[in-house]
Amino acid sequence: MSIASTIAALEAELAGTAAKLVVVTKTHPVERLREAYAAGARRFGENRVQEMAAKQPELPADVEWHQIGQLQTNKVKYLAAFVHTVQSIDSLRLLLELEKHAARHQRTIYGLLQFHIAQEETKTGLSLAEAEAILQSAEYQSLRHVRLTGVMGIATHSPDAEAVRAEFRQLRQHFEFLKATYFAQEESFREISMGMSADYALAIAEGSTLIRVGSAIFGSRA
Numbered sequence: 001m002s003i004a005s006t007i008a009a010l011e012a013e014l015a016g017t018a019a020k021l022v023v024v025t026k027t028h029p030v031e032r033l034r035e036a037y038a039a040g041a042r043r044f045g046e047n048r049v050q051e052m053a054a055k056q057p058e059l060p061a062d063v064e065w066h067q068i069g070q071l072q073t074n075k076v077k078y079l080a081a082f083v084h085t086v087q088s089i090d091s092l093r094l095l096l097e098l099e100k101h102a103a104r105h106q107r108t109i110y111g112l113l114q115f116h117i118a119q120e121e122t123k124t125g126l127s128l129a130e131a132e133a134i135l136q137s138a139e140y141q142s143l144r145h146v147r148l149t150g151v152m153g154i155a156t157h158s159p160d161a162e163a164v165r166a167e168f169r170q171l172r173q174h175f176e177f178l179k180a181t182y183f184a185q186e187e188s189f190r191e192i193s194m195g196m197s198a199d200y201a202l203a204i205a206e207g208s209t210l211i212r213v214g215s216a217i218f219g220s221r222a
């Protein structure tokens with residue numbers, strides 16, 4: 001299938017659900033991003049800062065750029081002028097760095113707290129206790145240019161659907177707890193980013209609001 005017809009089929013699957021599509025464009029050349037844009041895609045996810053910064057000026061200004069890979073504080077400067085959402089918030093230090101650069105650009109950067117939900121040791125992310133320590137800190141409460149809008153997680157790569165489902169459920173429970181405890185008054189705290197090419201249908205069934213899909217649209221990455 002073409003990029004356009006795959007995106008159209010995905011959008012048809014998403015109709016009537018809470019989920020929106022983030023097209024994961026990492027490793028793919030700008031021409032393919034333009035094809036996705038022409039097919040209606042407006043949220044693009046990249047995991048390498050320099051790659052995203054190089055592609056961003058080549059696409060129309062109404063693209064929402066999502067950083068989905070780990071972000072080192074020394075690279076925040078490359079994306080602060082344009083990034084819409086950093087989905088991979090894993091420390092207070094990163095939030096403070098984003099605040100500094102967003103303030104300089106007089107803009108707001110949105111963020112998702114990334115949780116460790118997978119079995120694999122290698123997948124990064126916060127525990128609930130670590131997230132709460134951030135949210136309770138005075139530094140967090142002083143942020144004016146960074147706004148947390150939800151949570152993100154990467155499930156174990158596994159054919160065991162029930163195990164994957166349990167991880168999505170855990171992420172959703174973290175979301176519900178944080179929403180009730182820290183964000184009850186904040187309408188904008190509403191995103192649960194979960195689900196990739198292999199598991200997005202399960203993620204939608206468990207309440208995903210943002211699915212991050214790459215290879216199902218572009219084929220496998222080199």
Ligand SMILES: *Cc1c(COP(=O)(O)O)cnc(C)c1O
Pocket residue numbers: 024026047068069154196197198212213214215216
């Ligand atoms: C690469 C990536 C995706 C997309 O993975 P696919 O299996 O190609 O859909 C989603 N989320 C994150 C964090 C990624 O790094």
